[in-house]
Amino acid sequence: MFQLYHQSVARLYLVDGLPLLLLRLYLAPVMIQAGWNKASSFENIVDWFGNEDYGLGLPAPLVLAFLATAAELVGGIFLLFGALTRLVSIPLLITMIVAMFSVHAKNGWLAIADASSWLADGTIFYNQSVMEAPQKLNAAKSLLQEYGHYDWLTSSGNLVILNNGVEFAATYFVMLLVLLVYGGGRFVSVDYLISKWRSSQKS
Structure with a gap:
C-alpha cells in the first residue's frame, strides 16, 4: 500500500507544472481586468488614491496610481504567458499588500x-x-x-x-507568492521555453 502511494507521488512530476499554469490562468484575467478598470478611469483613480476625505489619502497619488495600473495590466498579461513570472509577481505582491492594509483591513x-x-x-x-x-x-x-x-x-x-474585507486580496497574495517562489511552471510558459533554450545552448 505504502509502495503504491510512493510510486503514485513520484509520478506527479509529470504534471508538476499544471498547478502553476492554473494559478497563472486564474490570476491573469483578474489582474488584467483590475488594471483595465483603473486605466479606463485613471483620473478618478488618482483622485481616490490621494483624497483624504473619501479616498485613501496616499502620497504621490499620480505615481502610485500609475504603478498600480501598470502592475496589474502589464503584469496580468505577462502572467498569462508565463513571461518574467517571478519579476512581475513582485509589484503585484506589493499592490496586494497596499490594497489589504489601505483599503480592506478595516473591514476584517x-x-x-x-x-x-x-x-x-x-x-x-x-x-x-x-x-x-x-x-x-x-x-x-x-x-x-x-x-x-x-x-x-x-x-x-x-x-x-x-x-x-481582505479575503480576495490575501488569496491573490498567497497565489502570487507561490509564483514568485516557483515561477510560471513548464506548461505554456515563456520562462520555461527560454530556460530550456539556454540549457540547450550550453550543452
Whole structure:
C-alpha cells in the first residue's frame, strides 16, 4: 500500500507544472481586468488614491496610481504567458499588500458579509456591519419585491451584502507568492521555453 502511494507521488512530476499554469490562468484575467478598470478611469483613480476625505489619502497619488495600473495590466498579461513570472509577481505582491492594509483591513477578513461566519462574529474579529447584514439584506429584498423586478434582479444569483474585507486580496497574495517562489511552471510558459533554450545552448 505504502509502495503504491510512493510510486503514485513520484509520478506527479509529470504534471508538476499544471498547478502553476492554473494559478497563472486564474490570476491573469483578474489582474488584467483590475488594471483595465483603473486605466479606463485613471483620473478618478488618482483622485481616490490621494483624497483624504473619501479616498485613501496616499502620497504621490499620480505615481502610485500609475504603478498600480501598470502592475496589474502589464503584469496580468505577462502572467498569462508565463513571461518574467517571478519579476512581475513582485509589484503585484506589493499592490496586494497596499490594497489589504489601505483599503480592506478595516473591514476584517470577509469579502461578502456573512453574519454566521466565525471570521466576523467575534470568534476572531467582530464586525458590526457584517452582523447587521441580514437586516439590511431583508430590507433590500422587501423593497425590491414590492417595488422592483425581484425575479429578474435575482435571476443570475442571490443578493448579497458586500463587506470588502481582505479575503480576495490575501488569496491573490498567497497565489502570487507561490509564483514568485516557483515561477510560471513548464506548461505554456515563456520562462520555461527560454530556460530550456539556454540549457540547450550550453550543452
